Amino acid sequence: DLGIRDRIEEIIPEVSRIRIETCLLLNLHFIRLLEEGKPIPVIDQNLVGRAMQCTYAKKAQADAELQETFDHHYLPLCPNRPINNCLPRITNVLLDLRNQLLSNIKNHVAVLFQSRHRAFMKLLLREAAPGVPFFEEADEDLESCTRLLTTATLWRPNESVQELLPEYPRIYGRIPEAAIECLQDLVDSVRPEVGPLPAASQSRPHLYVPWMRIISEESSDRQLRSFSLVPHASFSAPFIAITPTTWPELQPKSGKRKAPGELRDAFPSIGRLESGGKTFADRITTDGVSASVYFPVEKRTPPPEDRMVHIHPKQRVVGLDPGKHPDFLTGIAVTGDWDGISHQEEVIGLGTRDFYHRAGFKNRTFLMHAWMSRDLDVAAFNKDAPSGNTVSLEKFGKRVTFVSANLYCLVRFHTARRVRKLRRRVTIKKQIEVDRACKKITAGKKTVVAFGAAQVDAGRTKRQCGPCESVKRRLSSHHKATVVLIDEFRTSQVCSTCHSDVNKFAVLKRQRVMEDGLPTVTEVGRREDEDGGGRTSYKTCHNVRACTNPLCRMVWNRDVNAARSIAWICMSIARGEGRPAEFTRAGVWG
DSSP states (O other): OHHHHHHHHHHHHHHHHHHHHHHHHHHHHHHHHHHTTOOOOOOSHHHHHHHHHHHHOSSOOSOHHHHHHIIIIIGGGOTTOOOOOOOSSOHHHHHHHHHHHHHHHHHHHHHHHHHHHHHHHHHHHHHHTTTOGGGGTOHHHHHHHHHHHHHHHHTOTTSOHHHHGGGOTTTTTTSOHHHHHHHHHHHHHHHHHHOSSSOOTTTOGGGGHHHHHHHHHHHHHTTOOOOOSSOOOOSSOOOEEEOTTTHHHHSSSOOOOOOHHHHHHHOTTHHHHOOTTOOOOSOEEEOSSOEEEOOOOOOOOOOHHHHSOOOOTTSEEEEEEEOSSSEEEEEEEEETTOOSSSOOSEEEEEEHHHHHHHTTHHHHHHHHHHHHHHSHHHHHHHHHOOOOOOOOHHHHHHHHHHHHHTHHHHHHHHTSHHHHHHHHHHHHHHHHHHHHHHHHHHTTSOEEEEEEEOEEETTEEOOOOHHHHHHHHHHHHHSOOEEEEEEOTTTTTBOTTTOOBEEEEEEEOEEEEEETTEEEEEEEOEEEOTTSOEEEOEEEEEEEEEEOOTTTOOEEEHHHHHHHHHHHHHHHHHTTSOSOGGGSHHHHHO
């Protein structure tokens, strides 16, 4: 329907503007409250909805603090902003946008809180290293101390460092008393500042914003990169929800609210997609170029006896170790009767660079850079715009002023149909590449996939990069694979053949010698000793592991070794033998 399409084209720029201004206003509001020593309000639908209404409604809001931020801090920073105005009849569209923004803000605060807290703990340990040599002897020891410090300051507030040490076998028994005392002092100084413990940043993110501000200020004082308290809204075109509630608002003329059956009648092709028990969920999201149709899927929880994974002797079993670079997934394929020692049938490597190249991300980046360079307003904004990653009211105010002055030209550029069509092409190619990766893993067979899942703390797993998550979901939903999540504890630190420890492989450092400004000779790097002599210097190779067992002496690709261990753990559990002791915390800690 041309009328519906024209209406969507009219709504998208307005919704995009409201989304951008709402994020700017909330960020400015949080910074102002923190500088004035006032508590952060609960991040819920009411807060986000009132912030959105400030950007388009003429009526003052019930939240006095938020209205004060808008009137006395936000508006003075936007001298060229037109009078509040909004398209009529898009209330329900904005309600759906409010729910999306609320979810994005809560997830941003929770994820940022955990990652920045851990990085700050590592920074404190590095600063304490000159007084405690143990912290700078080995990077692995520093990582273990960082994990211990993070656990003690977030998840285990009632336990001392001495009580937590047995859970970290690498440093347990080796760490000196001075280092333990330093860790305990850091724990005692950090715990009162974080917020309610154990941390619950996902359910109560507003309680941890003050601690994030402290981390940001400390990072800025050390000339390190800071961050924003609220996510920056993208300038790209948002997806509008078409539901029985929003459907009347998308029609050129107002009319009676249509029933779900009439919404289905407006899109006859939906009926052809309903098969295999799928029914239309009365929801479509679109940006005017691409669309997603929603079908609810009933999640059935099988009884415990049916949750057991059964592996037949000739069944294909694949162990996958997720990563980022150079391969986002490294795996091995074996049969169900594999003994864990013999050579694998196949090594699977899915390269990150190849995936993004085939999916069209490189071409999209090239085209976007070319288009932005030709648009003078967008090019000037990209060159001169101040960063919004700050908790300073003055610095963030400059960001608000600059974005507000260029808001309409930015929305015009990023919501253009050519940009939306380019995004759609990349999305389609990405899905094709995800299916290609799944076919390479399953080889067209019914496969049991043991997927590595790194534990970051009790009961929580580390999120993998984008392609890993997409492949994991697609394997079980469209390729009839049984996906089993396996804890990666010690899978890369133990030889998959003899189950002995493996160490990093040392290689010679190389130094490029310049003659007449040109690299001509490569020599072994040398470091001067105190007596004036030189000795050859080495560096460790992260991707290579050497077994310490003198009877084995295998040299492994780190990811292949981890994938073999993950597959063996899955098969041991499926056979009823449980997780091998070499890969359990109880087996390591005794």
